Amino acid sequence: MENIKNIAMRIRYDGTNYHGWQSQSNGVTVQSTIEKALSELTGSDVKVTGCSRTDAGVHALDYIFNFKSETKIPVEKLPYALNYRLEDDITALEAWVAADDFNSRFSVNGKRYIYNIWNSALKNPFLNRYSWHFPYKLDFKKIKAAAVFFEGKHDFAGFMAAGGQQKTTVRTISVCGAEQSGEFPELLTITVEADAFLYNMVRIIVGTLADVGTGRIEVSDIPEIICSKDRRQGGITAPPQGLFLKKVYL
């Protein structure tokens, strides 16, 4: 069995047409699509381990998974061979042979997410699938000021949906900020980078920041909301289609 390699791949995908990353009994997922393509390609059953359980409609500009295989296809040719079998909404970017103990779920050192809010009474035809359409006026200055309060090492128990399997709810956010795009002044992009994330953590942070933008929550209330560890103190869970996994750090 010495020919078994632990192969890691970087991919990018538009999540619009998938029921999230993780394989499930009903609906096509990114994981099941890739496992099917890799199994056909290598001629044996492939199971992959992903770096994040993205929900239905969430996108990834950068995503890493790994799998064990005895395939003789040269690793540098794998992305092209895989892309040939995939629809245009998933692209394999690179592949490499990882250390035997590399595991995409546990070996990742950090991740950066971005979240797009389209703040206008009118929709944007190009951003329907890629942003949260928030029709009521948001105070971007307040959102920018509030975002930095999330930075640091905190217990984010109040910013988590049910369904996580973590041992601790303490996470360290290294970057939390908001900025307007140059292209559209109505587009606010929120960036959150952390060592690891709880289930729906970014979307709950964004939902809470939207409440700051409408004035329902004060900027200065954020630290107290974090400390409360009470999910009900924050805002709603922002919808999935505005969320992008932007960068995975190894």
Added chain:
Amino acid sequence: MENIKNIAMRIRYDGTNYHGWQSQSNGVTVQSTIEKALSELTGSDVKVTGCSRTDAGVHALDYIFNFKSETKIPVEKLPYALNYRLEDDITALEAWVAADDFNSRFSVNGKRYIYNIWNSALKNPFLNRYSWHFPYKLDFKKIKAAAVFFEGKHDFAGFMAAGGQQKTTVRTISVCGAEQSGEFPELLTITVEADAFLYNMVRIIVGTLADVGTGRIEVSDIPEIICSKDRRQGGITAPPQGLFLKKVYL
């Protein structure tokens, strides 16, 4: 008939699912979609005049049309009423009562187009509908250097597809440039602004610039190619989905 108003509207649309702007016997167009919605909305048959005949798959971040109507709906409410009847890939942005002699086709003073080239062996899941996927290495420096030769008042007879109805093929390009996006280094965006355009002019300029990028055409050959007025001297007509009408100047 003194209640007839000449109403102008600004819209934005994703052209992916339309057979271009102009109504035709087969296929749904942006114009036919809008005319149907406005006719239902106002209760009488509406015919609109557009500022540009965009081809199938071409997009508009900004587009102006006008129509005559006796509607009693307040003009400032028209965009919202119209959007309610349109799919998410067309958005009405604003409406106003224009001068009686305003005509979107002839009253426009200039237009700016942008064109996206995605230059990578690998596709980009987010740009398939919004760029020309050009898999062979392009020299962006050469393209940038060549673009400026298109600026100025020239006879662009060689940069026109059959089917135009113009009296003259002389046009003045005020801006022609190329720049890389900050987000993706593989994305080159070409901007062309002119007083008016010939049929497929931007797409032929882009196809010619791609030939400069591959080395088939030298940067310094561009002036001569323009002077030749010979369609065969330039490059191919770049595909429609990379093209966006960016701004219409009144």
